[in-house]
Amino acid sequence: MAGYRDLLRTPGVARIIVAQLTARFPNGMTSLAILLHIQSVTGSYGSAGLVLAATSVGQAIAGPVTSRWMGMWGMRRVLTLTTAVCAVAIATLALARMPLPGYMALGMLAGLSTPPVQSAVRTIYPKMVNSRQLTPLFSLDASLQEIIWIIAPVLITFVATQVGTVEGLLLVVVILVGGCAWFILSPEVGRVRIPRSRRSIGKVLTKPAVLLATVVGFLLIGACAAVEAGVVATFGHGGLEAGIVLALFSVGSLAGGLTFGHIPIGSWAMARRLFIVTVGLALTMISLDVWWLGGTLVLAGIGIAPALAVLFAMTSASVKFSDTAEAFGWVGTGQLIGAAAGSAIAGFLIDGIGPEGAYIAATVFSAAGLLVAIVFVRAFPDLRHRDASPIPDTEPVETVT
Structure with a gap:
């Protein structure tokens, strides 16, 4: 903890962390808010899963594109435009009544315009701290973002069940606009300039570490999305149990993350952390009792932030600075496609066999991620004796031979 305190004393670090957490706070609310709203309107978890999947697919498409735009037009312009469009789309989703395809279209528009705050801040981090502090900063970021998943599900569940699902979505809009405005106006966002990448879009995926981070992120977040749908289906809309159990997952x-964030990242780090997640999720299938689910999800959660820290560090260490935003955009895309797949599969399994199906899906997703981490362990970078800073951009130099 002393190391984290020293890190937070670095000028600007604490401010930018809090600002970006506030800007990303709606990420912990939007999925549940849409799930609860569409299920309430249509009476079907399958329909709600489809709208949520459309939103996630939109985010997945936008991730690398809007992240790359920040190198072309600047962070503030891109973040401001996407925030405005996203807020309008979510507000319309809340207030309008339309057939399922209309809800899916609005969900996709909201996803396409999701502000690329995550890519922006993880591109800024290497310019704010020295190389020795970068891996701990990624670990701290991955850990503190769980505050979103602790508070946001409880808040949105309370508002949606006790006040209304429309009010829940409108609350998402208010926090989105306020949080993104704070982050956009932060000095660091205006100070850091992302160089224009000379590589064609998607070329960064030829880096094995980036591709692996994308695939593993897809499977890990797919498991989390299935858990989210399963918990909501298990406890329904009558109380706060769903929000509390999901908060325990994030606890x-x-x-x-805070306990293991200081441990050096070796090639087997991802496999060890995903093993913890898989065991915890497998145990959820024994009972749907609130206390059992809470305990097993706490166990599963212990591996999640450390696994995400590995994803961030290996991505940063494997690309040039000019490609960092796009690389994180692709990693985010993998996670969002995973969220779409996890939500949709869990939704249909819930309609077919009950809430148990969602926990089966979550365990399968996590086990697949563990298998990938074991089979391709040689492709995971060993960062125990090096830092996670991006590779510096250099200009070609002509030589006389």
Whole structure:
């Protein structure tokens, strides 16, 4: 903890962390808010899963594109435009009544315009701290973002069940606009300039570490999305149990991230962390009792933030600075496609066999991620004796031979 305190004393670090967490706070609310709203309107978890999947697909398409735009037009312009469009789309989703395809179209528009705050801040980090502090900063970021998943599900569940699902979505809009405005106006956002990448879009995926981070992120977040749908289906709309159980899931992740964030990242780090997640999720299938689910999800959560820290560090260390934003955009895309797949599969399994199906899906997703981490362990970079800073951009130099 002393190391984290020293890190937070670095000028600007604490401010930018809090600002970006506020800007990303709606990420922990939007999925549940849409799920609860569409299920309430249509009476079907399958329909709600389809709208949520459309939103996630939109985010997945936009991720690398809007991240790359920041190198072309600047962070503030891109963040401001996307925030405005996203806010309008979510507000319309809340207030309008239309057939399912209309809800899916609005969900996709909201996803396409999701502000690329995550890519922006993780591109800024290497310019704010020295190389020795970068890996701990990624670990701290991955841990503190769990505050979003602790507070946001409880808040949105309370508002949606006790006030209304429309009011829940409108609350998302208010926090989105306020949080993104704070982040956009932060000095660091205006100070850091992302160089224009000379590589064609998608070329960064030829880096094995970036591709692996994208695939593993897809599977890990797919498992989390299935858990989210399963918990909501298990406890329904009558109380706060769903929000509390999901908050416990994040408490485990926060504890794991802060506890293991200082451990050097070796090639087997991802496999060890995903093993913890897989065991915890497998145990959820024994019972749907609130206390059992809470305990097993705390165990599963212990591996999540540490696994995400590995994803961030290996991505940063494997690309040039000019490609960092796009690389994080692709990693985010993998996670969002995973969220779409996890939500849709869990939704249909819930309609077919009950809430148990969602936990089966979550366990399968996590086990697949563990298998990938074991089979391709040689492709995971060993960062125990090096830092996670991006590779410096250099200009070609002509030589006389």
